[in-house]
Amino acid sequence: MANSNSLVIRAFALSLFFVVSKCLLSIPLKIYTGKYNLSSAVDLTPLRQVLLMSDGNGLSLASDPTGTVNFLDMVNNLQGDSGRGYYIEMSLGTPSQKLNILVDTGSSNFAVAASAHPFITHYFNTALSTTYESTGRTVAVRYTQGNWEGELGIDKVSIPKGPNGTIIINIAAILTSDGFFLPGVNWQGILGLAYPMLARPDSSVEPFFNSVVKQLGIPDIFSLQMCGGGLSASSTADLAGGSLIMGGAEPALYFGPVWYTPIVEEWYYQVEVLKLEVGDQNLDLDCREYNMDKAIVDSGTTLLRLPVNVFNAVVAAITRSSLIQEFSLGFWEGSKLACWIKGETPWRFFPKLSIYLRATNTSQSFRITILPQVNGFTALIVPLSLS
Numbered sequence: 001m002a003n004s005n006s007l008v009i010r011a012f013a014l015s016l017f018f019v020v021s022k023c024l025l026s027i028p029l030k031i032y033t034g035k036y037n038l039s040s041a042v043d044l045t046p047l048r049q050v051l052l053m054s055d056g057n058g059l060s061l062a063s064d065p066t067g068t069v070n071f072l073d074m075v076n077n078l079q080g081d082s083g084r085g086y087y088i089e090m091s092l093g094t095p096s097q098k099l100n101i102l103v104d105t106g107s108s109n110f111a112v113a114a115s116a117h118p119f120i121t122h123y124f125n126t127a128l129s130t131t132y133e134s135t136g137r138t139v140a141v142r143y144t145q146g147n148w149e150g151e152l153g154i155d156k157v158s159i160p161k162g163p164n165g166t167i168i169i170n171i172a173a174i175l176t177s178d179g180f181f182l183p184g185v186n187w188q189g190i191l192g193l194a195y196p197m198l199a200r201p202d203s204s205v206e207p208f209f210n211s212v213v214k215q216l217g218i219p220d221i222f223s224l225q226m227c228g229g230g231l232s233a234s235s236t237a238d239l240a241g242g243s244l245i246m247g248g249a250e251p252a253l254y255f256g257p258v259w260y261t262p263i264v265e266e267w268y269y270q271v272e273v274l275k276l277e278v279g280d281q282n283l284d285l286d287c288r289e290y291n292m293d294k295a296i297v298d299s300g301t302t303l304l305r306l307p308v309n310v311f312n313a314v315v316a317a318i319t320r321s322s323l324i325q326e327f328s329l330g331f332w333e334g335s336k337l338a339c340w341i342k343g344e345t346p347w348r349f350f351p352k353l354s355i356y357l358r359a360t361n362t363s364q365s366f367r368i369t370i371l372p373q374v375n376g377f378t379a380l381i382v383p384l385s386l387s
């Protein structure tokens, strides 16, 4: 979820079914260390990067240099799907209360329901935690979808399928909300993994992962793998799940070359899109159009969102290259479904979509290719020298 004060809201959702599936894409992100002093065991690199993995062959990822974290113990610690988001189980307070927390790289507050709401099964009862301390400050966050208000407090938290140890973190106790908790979600809070600059009420509220790194001494890197097509937001059966590896990346989850893209500015995970292709057609827009007003990697958003001009160009290119004679207008607005003969798979009617990101060697780029299949997302990453 992106904070709605960003201009991302002026973008359109691409209403095709381009969704992450089959666990072939991972997005490990290095996180900003901000003004905090981290333990000397942590390797601080001046350039913060997003790492994208492909489904190629033969990756050797460096293992945890501190040797204290067992990444394999964190594999499959996420539940959820691309329709409703991915969440991790956490234990809050003393005695501990278990809650499911949505993993969101598009915001920076850790917030949990602290009062009842019709769409959630339970909430964090601060009065029952002997270690909860209110700071007396109020806090409010507005996302692209929904908002909440509450009070800032601190308490102990541990992650059953995360790094060993208990940490003291900032918690926003949500008291009122609007459009934030949705029917059918199985999470009760949100874990904002972006940089301190996005934290509310201000950047002095240390985000969760900064606290983890500081207090547990794990490397300042996490990786995220989200699985499954999540075709229907109403199917509760077989949640696909995924992994949030804190402290590095687990080699068993990925084979292939690793490419990094520089973070343009440390607030959201803002990256630079250099080119878009639909099938083999280069959209050939001015690359400022692709980054208008910014391009971000946001695990809390389940759709690929594009600026209006880019969206229109993508639709035009798909319409041109698709084997379907006529699309109803409503199809592109998401209000009409396209139908196929029973037993026929429509994927061959649609082209693939490739997004090119700048590489750390800034005169190179690499691409992520999204296939049209609901169950066949693939990220093919190949180097490209910019001409």
Ligand SMILES: *[C@@H]1O[C@H](CO)[C@@H](O)[C@H](O)[C@H]1NC(C)=O
Pocket: 068, 069, 070, 071, 073, 074, 161, 162, 163, 164
């Ligand atoms: C936590 O500690 C136990 C016991 O030392 C160890 O077996 C386990 O792998 C550790 N978990 C993680 C995630 O490092």
Ligand SMILES: *[C@@H]1O[C@H](CO)[C@@H](O)[C@H](O)[C@H]1NC(C)=O
Pocket: 361, 362, 363, 364, 385
């Ligand atoms: C960066 O990429 C360019 C173009 O491919 C290449 O000529 C140059 O050697 C690369 N620089 C480094 C440091 O690898």
